[in-house]
Amino acid sequence: xxxxxxxxxxxxxxxxxxxxxxxxxxxxxxxxxxxxxxxxxxxxxxxxxxxxxxxxxxxxxxxxxxxxxxxxxxxxxxxxxxxxxxxxxxxxxxxxxxxxxxxxxxxxxxxxxxxxxxxxxxxxxxxxxxxxxxxxxxxxxxxxxxxxxxxxxxxxxxxxxxxxxxxxxxxxxxxxxxxxxxxxxxxxxxxxxxxxxxxxxxxxxxxxxxxxxxxxxxxxxxxxxxxxxxxxxxxxxxxxxxxxxxxxxxxxxxxxxxxxxxxxxxxxxxxxxxxxxxxxxxxxxxxxxxxxxxxxxxxxxxxxxxxxxxxxxxxxxxxxxxxxxxxxxxxxxxxxxxxxxxxxxxxxxxxxxxxxxxxxxxxxxxxxxxxxxxxxxxxxxxxxxxxxxxxxxxxxxxxxxxxxxxxxxxxxxxxxxxxxxxxxxxxxxxxxxxxxxxxxxxxxxxxxxxxxxxxxxxxxxxxxxxxxxxxxxxxxxxxxxxxxxxxxxxxxxxxxxxxxx
Amino acid sequence: xxxxxxxxxxxxxxxxxxxxxxxxxxxxxxxxxxxxxxxxxxxxxxxxxxxxxxxxxxxxxxxxxxxxxxxxxxxxxxxxxxxxxxxxxxxxxxxxxxxxxxxxxxxxxxxxxxxxxxxxxxxxxxxxxxxxxxxxxxxxxxxxxxxxxxxxxxxxxxxxxxxxxxxxxxxxxxxxxxxxxxxxxxxxxxxxxxxxxxxxxxxxxxxxxxxxxxxxxxxxxxxxxxxxxxxxx
Numbered sequence: 001x002x003x004x005x006x007x008x009x010x011x012x013x014x015x016x017x018x019x020x021x022x023x024x025x026x027x028x029x030x031x032x033x034x035x036x037x038x039x040x041x042x043x044x045x046x047x048x049x050x051x052x053x054x055x056x057x058x059x060x061x062x063x064x065x066x067x068x069x070x071x072x073x074x075x076x077x078x079x080x081x082x083x084x085x086x087x088x089x090x091x092x093x094x095x096x097x098x099x100x101x102x103x104x105x106x107x108x109x110x111x112x113x114x115x116x117x118x119x120x121x122x123x124x125x126x127x128x129x130x131x132x133x134x135x136x137x138x139x140x141x142x143x144x145x146x147x148x149x150x151x152x153x154x155x156x157x158x159x160x161x162x163x164x165x166x167x168x169x170x171x172x173x174x175x176x177x178x179x180x181x182x183x184x185x186x187x188x189x190x191x192x193x194x195x196x197x198x199x200x201x202x203x204x205x206x207x208x209x210x211x212x213x214x215x216x217x218x219x220x221x222x223x224x225x226x227x228x229x230x231x232x233x234x235x236x237x238x239x240x241x242x243x244x245x246x247x248x249x250x251x252x253x254x255x256x257x258x259x260x261x262x263x264x265x266x267x268x269x270x271x272x273x274x275x276x277x278x279x280x281x282x283x284x285x286x287x288x289x290x291x292x293x294x295x296x297x298x299x300x301x302x303x304x305x306x307x308x309x310x311x312x313x314x315x316x317x318x319x320x321x322x323x324x325x326x327x328x329x330x331x332x333x334x335x336x337x338x339x340x341x342x343x344x345x346x347x348x349x350x351x352x353x354x355x356x357x358x359x360x361x362x363x364x365x366x367x368x369x370x371x372x373x374x375x376x377x378x379x380x381x382x383x384x385x386x387x388x389x390x391x392x393x394x395x396x397x398x399x400x401x402x403x404x405x406x407x408x409x410x411x412x413x414x415x416x417x418x419x420x421x422x423x424x425x426x427x428x429x430x431x432x433x434x435x436x437x438x439x440x441x442x443x444x445x446x447x448x449x450x451x452x453x454x455x456x457x458x459x460x461x462x463x464x465x466x467x468x469x470x471x472x473x474x475x476x477x478x479x480x481x482x483x484x485x486x487x488x489x490x491x492x493x494x495x496x497x498x499x500x501x
Numbered sequence: 502x503x504x505x506x507x508x509x510x511x512x513x514x515x516x517x518x519x520x521x522x523x524x525x526x527x528x529x530x531x532x533x534x535x536x537x538x539x540x541x542x543x544x545x546x547x548x549x550x551x552x553x554x555x556x557x558x559x560x561x562x563x564x565x566x567x568x569x570x571x572x573x574x575x576x577x578x579x580x581x582x583x584x585x586x587x588x589x590x591x592x593x594x595x596x597x598x599x600x601x602x603x604x605x606x607x608x609x610x611x612x613x614x615x616x617x618x619x620x621x622x623x624x625x626x627x628x629x630x631x632x633x634x635x636x637x638x639x640x641x642x643x644x645x646x647x648x649x650x651x652x653x654x655x656x657x658x659x660x661x662x663x664x665x666x667x668x669x670x671x672x673x674x675x676x677x678x679x680x681x682x683x684x685x686x687x688x689x690x691x692x693x694x695x696x697x698x699x700x701x702x703x704x705x706x707x708x709x710x711x712x713x714x715x716x717x718x719x720x721x722x723x724x725x726x727x728x729x730x731x732x733x734x
Contacts, residue, residue, distance in 0.1 A: 394578075394580070396576060396578050396580035397580055397582065399576065399580060400576060400580035400581075400582070401582075401594070402569065403569060403572075403573075403574040403576075403643075404593075404594035404598065404642065404643070404646055405569055405570040405594060405598040405646055406594060406597055406598055410597050410598075414593060414597055415582055415593075418584055419582075419583070419584050422584070493584070
């Protein structure tokens with residue numbers, strides 16, 4: 001085996017790992033850009049730009065602290081675990097201050113107070129309160145305070161979602177009877193909708209705070225100081241008012257009962273973008289506007305898949321040879337590896353590498369963790385492909401090579417493996433295509449790849465069809481060159497079969 | 502006792518019978534599997550799939566390797582490398598095992614191919630060859646390692662009668678050049694015409710040995726007589 005390839009890989013991985021270190025002068029903040037309006041979302045007019053009242057708050061805090069804000073994407077339910085990995089300094093994304101969260105992380109002073117809002121279909125007469133939801137299907141965001149309120153009520157069939165847009169969509173098409181989500185979400189996604197209505201009294205108390213790791217008390221103090229300054233200077237109220245979010249709870253909290261005189265400019269803009277009649281050329285222009293972010297994501301997907309596959313092919317060959325030819329303890333280890341990796345979900349393996357390993361001091365960058373997770377997983381499958389290939393080479397080939405004085409090693413390398421490779425090219429190509437699509441799973445460990453961008457774009461525009469077709473086409477296009485390549489390789493290796501046809 | 506020894510003088514000791522170099526030696530065999538196993542065991546060859554050579558100590562492994570480098574083997578199933586051309590089939594082992602240069606390997610391969618009458622087929626692949634051509638390439642492949650002894654495992658079993666003639670001719674050519682050759686066969690006529698010495702074996706044990714004339718005309722052992730009788734009928 002050549003040792004150059006693994007070395008090269010290691011080199012690439014170590015470079016990308018070092019690119020992760022925190023730099024001074026930056027305030028690295030995390031949110032899920034798929035979380036939607038009015039928190040952190042893509043500007044419908046320019047999808048590469050992030051907007052939202054939380055973006056405005058972070059910009060104001062950064063300015064106070066003299067730091068440059070740097071956005072880090074993470075899944076909403078991974079925001080708090082991710083803090084422990086130190087990929088970012090703070091997280092802000094409608095994270096409610098709750099006692100169990102306070103056990104793992106520190107919260108800043110509240111920056112927004114609100115409540116949970118019940119939303120139903122326009123023609124719904126039965127549901128007006130939380131109690132009316134008993135025996136019905138109610139949806140909410142996964143891991144939110146609203147979910148706990150629904151579950152605590154008992155007797156409600158609770159359905160959880162990753163994106164509020166999807167929960168309202170399911171409410172409209174009848175899969176749900178009610179949706180309970182934080183009031184700003186209801187205002188931005190259901191309030192203006194002809195098919196939905198907001199009903200009932202405010203439910204519960206929701207208090208948002210900025211999350212800081214417990215290991216950074218100094219940073220927490222700084223954030224709190226900056227936040228207080230925004231409150232006293234009236235900047236926080238100004239931000240909230242432009243987003244039409246100033247409410248009674250906030251007026252009491254900040255002890256500021258004066259009349260509002262700022263127009264909710266950002267809210268109006270959002271409504272316009274949602275209610276807009278979109279002509280075909282508008283739509284085309286919008287889709288063309290997607291291309292930069294999709295292109296970037298496609299490159300990430302491609303890099304992930306190719307490097308993971310190289311790891312899988314090299315490690316898989318090693319595993320197969322160990323399993324078939326090594327003495328018992330080693331071959332047993334190879335079997336154990338293959339069975340464990342093949343028999344457990346890739347998603348759990350990724351979480352394990354990304355969140356569990358740092359606890360024993362192994363902290364990998366998202367990219368490296370993704371590549372290692374995918375590579376190690378697919379290596380198990382490739383090993384079995386190789387094994388099938390090795391067994392399909394008649395044993396007489398090995399015997400003939402040995403009778404000619406070759407060692408087992410060179411017989412394998414020069415005679416058996418070249419013949420096995422030819423046979424495993426089609427299944428390996430198959431696995432690569434499958435890996436290409438499985439790479440979408442790594443969005444759970446903060447990687448922004450094609451499927452994640454699809455989620456962001458479609459939730460921003462509430463358009464699942466157009467971006468869906470574009471993203472599907474990109475996956476297809478990425479795969480085609482590799483299918484061609486494998487056909488060429490197959491022809492190259494199958495020289496003895498070619499003329500028989 | 503089950504051992505094959507090749508002394509530097511070229512004298513061969515097989516299963517306790519010492520042979521001087523050069524006789525073309527035929528072995529009449531029954532009980533095919535035992536015999537193949539016996540012969541494979543002697544050269545340290547695994548005989549069950551991917552299983553590692555069983556119960557052979559390291560000392561024997563090394564001996565076996567040295568032994569193999571002096572013995573050329575023609576398999577019943579030939580086992581040509583299907584992904585390599587005729588020329589590559591022959592040059593591969595010398596290049597890898599002996600470390601000689603590619604051009605040297607090609608030079609000597611061409612000489613051997615010429616000897617077996619296959620010089621015109623260098624760029625063909627094994628699947629493009631007939632049975633007899635494949636067999637000659639397989640012999641050439643073994644000869645390329647300059648063995649002192651050639652072992653043939655049922656060389657005539659898959660051949661037409663006229664091709665048997667061709668193989669016998671090649672064997673005689675090698676014989677004239679001083680090659681010791683051991684043939685495992687059931688084909689009595691072939692054994693009679695090709696060999697100097699015949700060893701009759703049953704159940705992995707030697708029953709009797711002698712010149713073809715002795716074995717065919719005046720077999721001492723009753724088992725040899727019985728077998729010859731069966732074959733004649």
